[in-house]
Amino acid sequence: MSTPQEPGGLLMRLVLVLTDELCALPCVREARQRSLYMNMVCDALGIPWIEQGLPVRAEVSYFVRQVLQYDVGQGFRALIDGVGVLEGRETGESLDRLVRREVYGVESRGLPELPGVFDAETQRRAWELLAQGPVPRPVLHSVLAGELRIALPDAEGAVGLFAHLVEQNAQPDGLPPALVLVEVVAALGSTQAAALRTWSDKWAEAAELNDALRERRDRIAHRAVPDGTVPRALVVMVDPAHDGTDRIYVRHWVNAAAGFWQPRAFAPEETTLDGLGPAVQRAVQHGDAQWAGAAEDSPVHVEFVLPHALLNHDVARLKIAADAYEPLPLDLRYYIHLRSLDRMRSRDRRRIDLWRERWRTFLQAPAAEAYRWSGTDPFTEWQQMLAANPRATGVILQHPADRGRALEALMVALDQGVGLVVWDRRPDSPQSVELLQLLLGHSPGQLPFKVHQLRVHAETEEGGRLRVGRNIAFLWDDPNRLVDCEEMPA
Numbered sequence: 001m002s003t004p005q006e007p008g009g010l011l012m013r014l015v016l017v018l019t020d021e022l023c024a025l026p027c028v029r030e031a032r033q034r035s036l037y038m039n040m041v042c043d044a045l046g047i048p049w050i051e052q053g054l055p056v057r058a059e060v061s062y063f064v065r066q067v068l069q070y071d072v073g074q075g076f077r078a079l080i081d082g083v084g085v086l087e088g089r090e091t092g093e094s095l096d097r098l099v100r101r102e103v104y105g106v107e108s109r110g111l112p113e114l115p116g117v118f119d120a121e122t123q124r125r126a127w128e129l130l131a132q133g134p135v136p137r138p139v140l141h142s143v144l145a146g147e148l149r150i151a152l153p154d155a156e157g158a159v160g161l162f163a164h165l166v167e168q169n170a171q172p173d174g175l176p177p178a179l180v181l182v183e184v185v186a187a188l189g190s191t192q193a194a195a196l197r198t199w200s201d202k203w204a205e206a207a208e209l210n211d212a213l214r215e216r217r218d219r220i221a222h223r224a225v226p227d228g229t230v231p232r233a234l235v236v237m238v239d240p241a242h243d244g245t246d247r248i249y250v251r252h253w254v255n256a257a258a259g260f261w262q263p264r265a266f267a268p269e270e271t272t273l274d275g276l277g278p279a280v281q282r283a284v285q286h287g288d289a290q291w292a293g294a295a296e297d298s299p300v301h302v303e304f305v306l307p308h309a310l311l312n313h314d315v316a317r318l319k320i321a322a323d324a325y326e327p328l329p330l331d332l333r334y335y336i337h338l339r340s341l342d343r344m345r346s347r348d349r350r351r352i353d354l355w356r357e358r359w360r361t362f363l364q365a366p367a368a369e370a371y372r373w374s375g376t377d378p379f380t381e382w383q384q385m386l387a388a389n390p391r392a393t394g395v396i397l398q399h400p401a402d403r404g405r406a407l408e409a410l411m412v413a414l415d416q417g418v419g420l421v422v423w424d425r426r427p428d429s430p431q432s433v434e435l436l437q438l439l440l441g442h443s444p445g446q447l448p449f450k451v452h453q454l455r456v457h458a459e460t461e462e463g464g465r466l467r468v469g470r471n472i473a474f475l476w477d478d479p480n481r482l483v484d485c486e487e488m489p490a
Helices: 009-023 031-045 056-070 072-087 089-104 120-132 137-148 158-165 177-187 193-207 210-223 273-291 349-364 379-387 407-415 432-439 447-460 465-470
Strands: 232-240 247-255 269-272 300-306 335-340 370-373 394-397 420-424 472-476
Touching (some): 009 056, 009 089, 031 056, 031 072, 056 120, 056 158, 120 158, 120 177, 120 193, 137 210, 158 177, 177 193, 232 273, 247 273, 273 300, 335 447, 370 379, 394 407, 394 432, 407 420, 447 465, 465 472
Parallel strands (some): 232 300, 300 335
Antiparallel strands (some): 232 247, 247 269
């Protein structure tokens, strides 16, 4: 049984038990009585209530949580007394005993307050300020997760996160996680930023943690500055089992907020290449849930982290189910990139440094300095040419990245730190090389959009050279956006 000392235990358990029991009562099941009950409870507490129009259980759980977040002790008492008025005193007292037994293991009166370092009035003031100055949920979760390094509950805004975090242990610097949340909300531009910081200052003064708060505030201010090169993203890693079968492991991460690289890992699954499409569909659904609530409608990048042998596999046109008609290619909706799994796993410091340096050079230039591999260049000369030209930041392959064609040249380019490579996946399509050369003439900031635009146009064009958009492979491998890609156990 959950106890008040367990992280996230008490409030969640209290909401769960009360929701279960209230939904079983006639005064809650019937719509008109439910409205009367909810307004009666809120009137007793002096707080407003607006029905959300949700299904009964969702409506009740939301209502209970709002009441308890206002004040656990008074809120619980009002919920019980409301039942007593509409269902009779005996039913109310029975519910009182049941909840205390289920949540606290006792039936005595005197419900403990929500545990934590803040008294009820301090908590109430924080909730009031957090509710008045909301920030986009994906951004809040991204910055806060990076600052606290602990798991956060999905779908909670600032107020819900505060209720969750008051039960968490203090950080190494002595600051409570709930106070760190308040500081993050303030740093992200809440309209109540000044009042939130005054709230933190008052607590830190009493706790003699002024220096810790000042240092943390400075760090949060730096972390809360968005990086314009970081998109909302879904990263999909495909890793063959290497056991003589066609099994693959598919892992994925979702980066919820543009500007902040804080990818969240989801459970891996085992499938085959034929099952990759459905696996990606499920990953996209996780992404859609995490991206909900974003303040901006920024593009979403889907990045496939693949081993060398799969880099020529057509992942951009995997079909994703739509609400009607036929499933649509993935690249119509998202910006699709390839990334090198083998390089991301590398422990070779030289390779990593080359990769980072070439990428930095690429981003600072008006456009990539692109080199072609025609298929006639010996690999030794190709390697020497790239090694001697640190400003060579892009590569165009004139052949598909299959073994025995251009894959070996691609592997040389990756080993030399090149992060931008394009090619036509079709064999014997030399006419596409000039178009790819023009494509890489765009600025680094425009390239993902231009590739996406080319792919979209290719889906609607009857013929001509833009049809290369259906077959273009675009390796866009940013060394600053890494994920944990250790090998899965066989």
